[in-house]
Amino acid sequence: MPHPDGKMDAQIGLVDAPVTEIAYAKVNVALHVRARRDDGYHALESLFVFAEHGDRLQGQATDDGAIDLAIDGPFGAALGADADNLVVRAARALQAYLGEQRGAAIRLTKYLPVASGIGGGSADAAATLRLLAQLWDVRIEAGELAGLALDLGSDVPACVASVTQMVGGRGERLARHAVDGLEGCPMLLVNPGVGVSTAQIFAGWDRVDRGPLDGSSLEALRDGARNDLEAPALAIAPVIGDVLAMLAVQEDLLLARMSGSGATCFALFRSDRALAAAAQAVRQANPGWWVMETRIRSA
Numbered sequence: 278m279p280h281p282d283g284k285m286d287a288q289i290g291l292v293d294a295p296v297t298e299i300a301y302a303k304v305n306v307a308l309h310v311r312a313r314r315d316d317g318y319h320a321l322e323s324l325f326v327f328a329e330h331g332d333r334l335q336g337q338a339t340d341d342g343a344i345d346l347a348i349d350g351p352f353g354a355a356l357g358a359d360a361d362n363l364v365v366r367a368a369r370a371l372q373a374y375l376g377e378q379r380g381a382a383i384r385l386t387k388y389l390p391v392a393s394g395i396g397g398g399s400a401d402a403a404a405t406l407r408l409l410a411q412l413w414d415v416r417i418e419a420g421e422l423a424g425l426a427l428d429l430g431s432d433v434p435a436c437v438a439s440v441t442q443m444v445g446g447r448g449e450r451l452a453r454h455a456v457d458g459l460e461g462c463p464m465l466l467v468n469p470g471v472g473v474s475t476a477q478i479f480a481g482w483d484r485v486d487r488g489p490l491d492g493s494s495l496e497a498l499r500d501g502a503r504n505d506l507e508a509p510a511l512a513i514a515p516v517i518g519d520v521l522a523m524l525a526v527q528e529d530l531l532l533a534r535m536s537g538s539g540a541t542c543f544a545l546f547r548s549d550r551a552l553a554a555a556a557q558a559v560r561q562a563n564p565g566w567w568v569m570e571t572r573i574r575s576a
């Protein structure tokens with residue numbers, strides 16, 4: 278366990294000062310499913326943006342080789358700190374790749390709902406890789422890092438840089454992508470409290486390729502783009518329709534849509550005032566829903 282004031286604690290083998298990383302929430306502004314691949318994954322075209330907020334990871338290097346994870350925060354109780362946790366999986370994968378003898382004590386403060394389409398687990402895995410690279414003072418070649426990340430999940434490679442990117446393949450083809458008006462844009466995230474399984478949602482895709490994604494402007498993203506996983510997600514969790522209907526009627530709205538495989542939906546606004554008003558309206562009407570006010574992270 279890291280010492281609260283960051284001092285060395287010889288008894289449990291901590292070394293160096295603690296480091297903090299934010300696991301930024303991922304939002305799919307649009308997600309076109311183009312094909313089902315022979316390996317069972319789906320070929321996607323998706324514009325990924327990241328929120329300025331997310332889970333928090335704090336870590337300290339240890340000299341005993343152990344990966345010690347503690348979890349707290351509003352959604353901490355939804356997760357175990359066992360070998361399946363993506364933080365532990367990422368840390369073990371990096372240790373194995375580096376032949377690293379040192380370990381780490383990591384505290385994950387879980388602010389993002391679990392299994393909610395905003396890649397909380399993927400962001401945690403990527404943030405763990407960034408955190409440990411700092412703690413252990415190692416440089417990992419970009420291609421090697423991308424491979425390690427993809428082994429942890431399709432969204433993890435994009436979460437490593439956590440900047441606006443056009444993403445292809447199953448998540449391994451990344452290209453930085455700028456859209457006028459997107460960076461810094463006020464963004465509301467709303468989850469109606471239902472967790473959905475990504476694999477189950479992909480399995481419900483109707484296998485109709487509705488065409489490529491034009492991410493050249495906000496207008497193209499609003500009027501010509503879509504999330505192809507919205508229909509199968511709505512079939513499993515109809516309450517997503519209530520979230521989308523509520524977001525659609527908010528003032529000064531630029532775009533509202535479901536993110537990833539759901540159930541979280543996002544709304545982009547023209548102003549901070551409109552964002553705050555929408556957040557208040559959603560909270561008042563649905564006190565049980567999770568609501569986060571944020572902005573799109575700049576590169």
Ligand SMILES: C[C@](O)(CO)[C@H](O)COP(=O)(O)OP(=O)(O)OC[C@H]1O[C@@H](n2ccc(N)nc2=O)[C@H](O)[C@@H]1O
Nearest residue numbers: 305317318319399430431432433447475476479537538
């Ligand atoms: C829906 C998205 O979040 C959009 O960003 C991602 O495509 C899913 O990314 P992820 O949660 O990191 O997904 P993974 O952990 O790699 O895969 C979970 C499951 O989702 C399905 N899956 C995932 C990604 C993909 N391109 N095609 C798929 O069919 C597969 O059944 C897979 O077993």
Ligand SMILES: Nc1ncnc2c1ncn2[C@@H]1O[C@H](COP(=O)(O)OP(=O)(O)OP(=O)(O)O)[C@@H](O)[C@H]1O
Nearest residue numbers: 362363391392393394395396397398399401475537
């Ligand atoms: N640290 C973690 N945070 C969240 N989920 C985790 C973590 N470790 C393991 N998991 C597991 O990973 C699964 C997916 O979690 P995550 O929150 O990333 O889903 P998601 O938001 O739907 O992702 P995506 O947008 O990539 O589909 C959950 O079933 C959860 O039990």
